[in-house]
Amino acid sequence: MRTRHPIAASLAVGGYVVMLVPILFVVVTAFTAGSTLRFPPDGFSLRWFEAALTYEPFTSSLLSSLMLAAISAVLALALGVPVALAVHRGALPGRSVVEGLFLSPLIVPELVVGLALYQQLMVGFGLDNFQTLLLGHTVLMFPYAVRVTGASLALIDPAVEDAARGLGASPGRTFLSVTLPLLRPGLFSAALLSFITSFNNVPLSLLLQSRDFRTLPVVMLDYVQQNYDPIVAAISVLILAGTVLVAVIAERTVGFARVFGGINR
Amino acid sequence: MTHAARFHGVSQVFGDFTAVDNIDLDIPDGKLTTLLGPSGCGKTTSLRMLAGYLAPTRGTISIAGVDSTRTPPERRNLGMVFQSYALFPHMSVADNVGFGLKMRRVPAADRARRVTESLELVGLAHLSASKPKKLSGGQQQRVALARAIAIRPKLLLLDEPLSNLDARLRIQMRAEIRRIQAETGLAVVLVTHDQDEALEMSDEMVLMKDGRIQQQGTPQAVFPAPANRFVAEFLGYENFLTDAGGATTTIRPEHLALSVSERTPAAETGAVLPGVVLDVAYRGVDVLVTVASADVSGARVELLADLRAESAPDLTPGADVWVHVPATHLVPLAAD
């Protein structure tokens, strides 16, 4: 174990407190029997969970969000993996420029991306807002996919791929039987990260919403602006529970450290 | 003599750096050839061109008499062992060894038999179900060897196969690789920067420097007659003397004799040079003595004598000595 500087340690603890305490408040208030978002809660009940799960705007937008996140994660991977391969394995001239280019959506403000997509795709090409959102989310997820896949690609010894070629495997066969299996944890974490980022996205989804297609965060935001009851806390707790479940599955199947270890490299 | 492979005027240029410079090289069939040279001299680059991972900038490479310069690695049928072993971490030992056979669509029953055969050859049949991560470095290396041999390659290429092993295992594996070479009759190209390894293992050794071949031949031919100063230094010739005609000659430390008076170990003809002892290093079996002297041209030289401990005169730094340089062991050198 490395020893921590006391100031760094107290900052870290402070950070966790700032992050976790409000979440705890939300969780506790979701179980209230009363009808206002208040702490401490009035009694205990599951009525707000029932309300959240039967409130049609929540359930339909939850499905929309899940669908959008799943499809854009898959699309981002389908585009990101070949790019990561080209950047890390191909003989690309000026690869750092290319890499920078593909990471640039990370620093362009999402509202700008959203507005550009709105003008070009919805107004210009007449795409509907699901298609535009899908495109927007895919563009946003894409740099994550390239980065995370690239990080796990960098961990694979290129000699392993050379060895497969030398033993008679074509480049395609080498990719399928050696590179891809070794890349699986990286792909899994890229997909998970993309999914979560898309699911939580507000700016793009807010800008590109329409009456027939809205994501859950947008609907929740809308709801909080007009009402102040614990149903929002309940749906938040449900999302939190879902996220924790995904994290547990990730830990059990691939290992949390391996899934998220790639992200910061 | 038939050739397993042949380099003809091969160069490899990276940007403005020439890593391999116009080499002509014949790899004899059924023998063990080593590429020997210091770090960065182009050994791995040459091997990678032979294996097909790197296209030569100029020149041609033929394998078993067929021009293979543009053949991709998967169609060269060569067995390569990488310095990092490069085992497939997600496959068992048996699947690693069987990978090349699977690519060749060898039926499962034949495949299993040949996997077992190859693993038996390296003494690891009992580990066929293990994952590579569970094995020691030496065992991983044997698996890499078995995997390369299983495809019955035209040539076996080994890039510094022993450099990641500890000293004892390294010595043991030298003999092991020789045995496997003899049993399979394969032509083997082994890259190393260790001259002892090359001398002990080679049928044929090729010395390289700065992307060029300096000398090629059997260890018995090369060792006593290094072609130039680089080869001599690389093979442990420590003493370089300029003779009366201005040519450079070299002699090994164990061939020098020292005496306290000028005339003692008479016997042989040759020069006797006066000198002063600079350093004495006792090493058990032998003693290394460094002497400051001057050669016949009058130039100041430092000479290193390697004496048998039991017959060495008792010397201390500062003592005057005579250095006997027997003419029969003097090797004339060509300019580099």
Ligand SMILES: Nc1ncnc2c1ncn2[C@@H]1O[C@H](COP(=O)(O)OP(=O)(O)OP(=O)(O)O)[C@@H](O)[C@H]1O
């Ligand atoms: N892809 C490359 N791009 C640029 N230079 C390279 C490349 N590959 C090798 N080199 C350079 O070519 C020279 C020869 O490299 P090579 O790997 O063949 O040396 P080596 O003899 O195998 O040395 P070592 O004993 O260190 O492995 C080195 O100076 C190396 O830096």
Ligand SMILES: [Mg+2]
């Ligand atoms: Mg090398």
